[in-house]
Amino acid sequence: MAVYQVLVVDDSAFMRKIVTDLIEADPEFKVAATASTGKEAIQKAVDVKPDVITMDVEMPEMNGLDALKSIMQQSSVPVIMLSGINEQGMKETIMALEAGAFDFIRKPSISHDQDIAQVGKALVERMRAAMNEIKRKADREASLQKRKEIQEDVLRQSQRVQRETPAQVHREPAQKRIDPVQPVTRPTSEQSERFQSQSLKRNAPLGDQKKERSDKKAEAPKSPDRLPDVREAKTRKPVKPVPTPKEIRNSEPLRSAVDQVAAASSRPISKAVAGTEGAFNKIVAIGCSTGGPRALKTLLEELPADLPAPVIIVQHMPPNFTRSLAQRLNTFSPLHVVEAEDGMVLKKGSAYIAPGGYHIIVSNTADGKFILKLTEEHPVNGHRPSVDTMFESLLPFTSLQRHLVLLTGMGSDGARMMKKLYEAGVTSTFAENEETCVVYGMPRSAVELQCVRHLLPLQEIAPKLVQAVK
Structure with missing residues (x-):
């Protein structure tokens, strides 16, 4: 050890x-x-x-x-x-x-x-x-170095083959093949007689040759008056009758198109959440742990103030520290960043950090507003707040376009519910890749569950997320 x-x-x-x-x-x-x-x-x-x-x-x-x-x-x-x-x-x-x-x-x-x-x-x-x-990063670097060496070795071999190939394919010019001499054979007496007969016919007077051709023509069978035109038979196509208006209305392509329009019109339409805080129909939920404060700073700095969605964040952190984190991030981000409080109404262009020691849940009110609720229920995955608890609260709200993000962190908190939302048709899922994670735990768990649509280095997540939301 x-x-x-x-x-x-x-x-x-x-x-x-x-x-x-x-x-x-x-x-x-x-x-x-x-x-x-x-x-x-x-x-x-x-x-x-x-x-x-x-x-x-x-x-x-x-x-x-x-x-x-x-x-x-x-x-x-x-x-x-x-x-x-x-x-x-x-x-x-x-x-x-x-x-x-x-x-x-x-x-x-x-x-x-x-x-x-x-x-x-x-x-x-x-x-x-x-x-x-x-150890993980050292193993990864060693693996990348090994892969690089293999690629360089393959390239060297390829270049060596290319240099050697012209000399190998050069050959002497091909010589003309000489067939062996065939033995000379003498014609038989029957062949000699046939040859003499044909020669006499060719040398006969012109009148006799014409007479012979006319006799053969007379013996030939008579042809029909007009032979069929082969080209005409090949190119001629049967003429289709013009469909009637009733046939057009009952045609399969038209009925299929009408059915598609009807089906589309019957689907539930996502309505914006109305309220005094402005309407929105999109929400962003982010989870992180070890290395999270630095990752959140990088991400939130690039999210614009006019982001048409509220942002909810769970960072594994003890009580009181989350308030300092929110105040610190608020100085960098164009968004309005606060530590969440029970009953807060969600606003687009704002970010809410779950307070240490409390789970954060998204709920709604009778008048159509979305609010935050804080609970002190048992820790989930060993954490309170838990990313899984936050993600799970978003399951019922199919009218919202839900965008999920998992950043660096130990463990697997958030992966299980990201998978469930992914299977339910959530709009987009993001995860920080191994290259930039301080600890590649939470994102890796989501990747292993095959529920990540965008696996990106930290600095590329914000632009792609804004593109997805806007």
């Missing part, structure tokens, strides 16, 4: 001890060094070359955010942020995720042993996910 080396960074010696004990409770990880400041962390990241780093967000001299940015410039080691629940710590945590941190956990409460155990489990889970992603 591989033992991964960890660098623990925290300005509190007591917290460094707690985090070290939580990490080393798993035999897969070992704390190789600790640091108490951001500057010390930068230097030890170079000296120790750890496999993973845990970084406190708030520290004196240099905070965790600035240290993270410096470390990211030097290497691609995954960094997991440890954040307090104060407002400043949460804001800097969101910024750290945008800057390249792999993930974050909140700091454990020292007074609750159960809380410390839960945080320790979450920390090890994220570190293991980081190691798995590094």
Whole structure:
């Protein structure tokens, strides 16, 4: 079993001890060094070359955010942020995720042993996910390199064959075939007599030759007065009678076309949702987890303010952090981004982020408006909020054009209900591809269920989504 080396960074010696004990409770990880400041962390990241780093967000001299940015410039080691629940710590945590941190956990409460155990489990889970992603990406790069080498080898062989072929196909000019000499045979007496008779006829006087031809002509049978014209027989086509108006009305092609028009007119027409917030008949639903804040920033920056649909987002995140995430994303996106509240009326051109600790559900009112409901029902797939719960709430609303998106994240949350909506005829489904995912878990699960219409790198999702919605 591989033992991964960890660098623990925290300005509190007591917290460094707690985090070290939580990490080393798993035999897969070992704390190789600790640091108490951001500057010390930068230097030890170079000296120790750890496999993973845990970084406190708030520290004196240099905070965790600035240290993270410096470390990211030097290497691609995954960094997991440890954040307090104060407002400043949460804001800097969101910024750290945008800057390249792999993930974050909140700091454990020292007074609750159960809380410390839960945080320790979450920390090890994220570190293991980081190691798995590094291995996956290394395997993928090795596979791509192998494929490239094979292609280059095939190309070299092809070029070598092309160079050698002209010399191989050059041959000596073909010589004329000489048949063996046939033996000379003498004609028989009967052949000689026939030859002499024919020769005498050819040399006979002209009058005798004409007489002989006229005798043969007289003996020939008489031909009919007019032979049929072969060309005329081949090209002549039977003339079809002109159909009557009654026959036209009863014709199969016309009846088929009429049936198609009637069927189309009988289908239910998608009506726009009316209300004081403006009409819309389209909705976008997005799910993400590990790596999600950075992915959401990239996506929402490219969605226009006049997007004719509301956007609902589930990001796996603890309570309180989702409010900081919404405030942060609102500064970048042309959309109006807010943390969702119970009973909010959906508006096109707005984005709603499910609050940590609550499931988000789309519902409707008697007057035709669509609203959001928040529930504290049991976690689904280990998460609350859950992407599957949000997607499932969209199943009844067939009048809406539903566009589903799964971005980077651990696990498989969202894939099962994306499949169900896909089979029900949802308008479009998108997933972030392996190349740009921080963790290719949730999108991969949807791909394996064969319910993704557009598998794209992160930067290409927004333009395609806007095109699909508009």
